[in-house]
Amino acid sequence: xxxxxxxxxxxxxxxxxxxxxxxxxxxxxxxxxxxxxxxxxxxxxxxxxxxxxxxxxxxxxxxxxxx
Amino acid sequence: xxxxxxxxxxxxxxxxxxxxxxxxxxxxxxxxxxxxxxxxxxxxxxxxxxxxxxxxxxxxxxxxxxxxxxxxxxxxxxxxxxxxxxxxxxxxxxxxxxxxxxxxxxxxxxxxxxxxxxxxxxxxxxxxxxxxxxx
Numbered sequence: 001x002x003x004x005x006x007x008x009x010x011x012x013x014x015x016x017x018x019x020x021x022x023x024x025x026x027x028x029x030x031x032x033x034x035x036x037x038x039x040x041x042x043x044x045x046x047x048x049x050x051x052x053x054x055x056x057x058x059x060x061x062x063x064x065x066x067x
Numbered sequence: 068x069x070x071x072x073x074x075x076x077x078x079x080x081x082x083x084x085x086x087x088x089x090x091x092x093x094x095x096x097x098x099x100x101x102x103x104x105x106x107x108x109x110x111x112x113x114x115x116x117x118x119x120x121x122x123x124x125x126x127x128x129x130x131x132x133x134x135x136x137x138x139x140x141x142x143x144x145x146x147x148x149x150x151x152x153x154x155x156x157x158x159x160x161x162x163x164x165x166x167x168x169x170x171x172x173x174x175x176x177x178x179x180x181x182x183x184x185x186x187x188x189x190x191x192x193x194x195x196x197x198x199x200x201x202x
Contacts, residue, residue, distance in 0.1 A: 026071070028201040029139035037198050038139050 002061040006034045008052050023047055073134035080127035088120040121180055143194050143202055150193055151186025155179045 009019050016034070020027040023044070032038035033048075040048065049056045095113040099105060105113075128148065135141040159179045165171035194202040 025137045026140055029137055031201050032139050032198065035199065037202075038142070041138055044138060 001039045001063055002036055002066060003033065004059055004061075005030075005048065008054075008059065009034075019051075022051055071135060071137055071140070073131055073136065074140075076134070077127050077131035080130070081124055084120045084123040084127065087123075088117055091117040091120055118177070121177070124184075143191075143198070146194055147187045147190030150190030151183045154186035154189065155183035158182055 005019075009016070016027045016030045020030045023030070025044070029038070029040075033040055045056050045060060049059045052059060091113075095117055098110070098113040102110060128144070132141060132144060132148075135144070156179075159176075159182075162171060162174055166173060
């Protein structure tokens with residue numbers, strides 16, 4: 001699933017480790033989500049969106065909207 | 068891999084069980100060398116304790132899967148255990164039929180547990196191949 005996590009993190013100049021610490025997950029999890037190799041569960045997706053003060057659809061791109 | 072509390076507890080349990088297994092196996096081998104026809108209670112205990120320590124590793128893996136809070140890391144381990152189970156059960160089934168029809172020599176069943184642990188390593192390789200270097 002495509003997402004804007006890397007861009008959002010870059011805007012805040014956060015490292016992957018910093019984001020991982022805030023989400024209480026490992027850095028490798030953040031990396032896997034950013035690169036689209038792992039789709040987070042709904043609770044984790046909500047935590048990510050809430051951390052950036054955004055709606056889920058502002059962070060993650062719905063697969064049905066991708067051509 | 069992550070160094071979560073669950074992971075550390077899992078590593079300690081595996082290390083403890085592995086060290087205990089090595090000691091128990093040495094003790095059992097020594098016992099049966101001196102008592103080749105042993106059928107006493109001590110013989111049964113000597114034979115079962117190494118198995119219990121291997122089972123302890125299975126329990127540690129199960130406990131880790133329950134306690135690990137990082138869902139991505141947990142998924143990696145689940146995939147490893149699925150690969151390991153598929154490999155060990157497939158080999159056990161295959162060998163069982165070959166052995167039943169006397170086309171293969173007898174293999175002690177505990178070897179399939181060893182194959183299962185090898186399958187964990189294979190699963191880790193598959194994770195890295197399919198999910199990238201960090202998996």
